[in-house]
Amino acid sequence: MAINKSNRHKALHVSYTAGTGGGKAVAVQWAGMMPKSPCLSIFDPYGDYVYKKGSIDNTGFANKRVYHYSTKATFAKAFASAWASKKPFRIAYKPAEPSREEMLWFCKLMWLASDGQRRLDVIIEELAKWCDSTGKEQSAFGECLTGGRKFGLVMHCIFQRSTEVPKTILSMTPYKIVGIQETLADAERMARECGIPVNDILALDPLTYIKKNPKMGDIERLDLRHIYPDA
Ligand SMILES: Nc1ncnc2c1ncn2[C@@H]1O[C@H](COP(=O)(O)OP(=O)(O)OP(=O)(O)O)[C@@H](O)[C@H]1O
Ligand SMILES: [Mg+2]
Secondary structure, eight states: OOOOOOTTSOOOOEEEEOOTTSOHHHHHHHSSOSOSSOEEEEEOTTOTTOOOTTOSSOOTBTTBOOEEEOSHHHHHHHHHHHHHTTSOEEEEEOOSSOOHHHHHHHHHHHHHHOOSSSOEEEEESSHHHHSOSSSOOOSHHHHHHHTGGGGTEEEEEEESOGGGSOHHHHHHOSEEEEOOOSSHHHHHHHHHHHTSOHHHHHTOOTTEEEEEOSSTTOEEEEEOTTTSTTO
């Protein structure tokens, strides 16, 4: 059960939004929003963070090994033991048949584990697939976003199109990392959310981003092209 509620935890949730190939997965690893030694749990339905031993490419999470599990029982057991160890870890749930139900089960587990003493970073990949753009997201996932801050949860929400996710996701994530957008409607939506001219978003290249910090008007530019110079 989420215990030790504390209002002193700041809201650190992040949204990452970019069209395909825009560099969402690159940003979550390298944009500096993740602790160096995280307690990190990933809903990774497509295996984007699978670690390949000996590969010369960057694999895993920022080149660190990630342990993947594909059943609820094996993941829950491995997560419980990693979290109880009080040491940093990187672990992922990759269900055989990803669905909203699987995503919500994963979120529920994160919610129950959060204890208010330690930071627990949680990544949800391809969020739009597991949500409905209308509606309020009153679910275990919504609860992680709205109440999670007080219990040390930091949600990293990854989606291609902001017009395909519930509004609450943008309003509950004080940090927004915006890459190239697929449609004008998405670019306009993010321009409005960040309080910036839409042309600034339209001018982005893959692996370049605009980062909106919590304070109104606090905008940074990020360039992660050095991570993959050949991209
Ligand atoms: N391991 C890698 N080796 C080389 N280049 C990479 C690697 N990972 C990412 N890139 C480059 O960075 C770009 C962005 O990749 P990333 O996986 O972050 O995109 P994404 O926004 O998550 O896309 P998608 O929506 O398709 O998952 C890729 O198109 C590729 O050019
Ligand atoms: Mg991706």
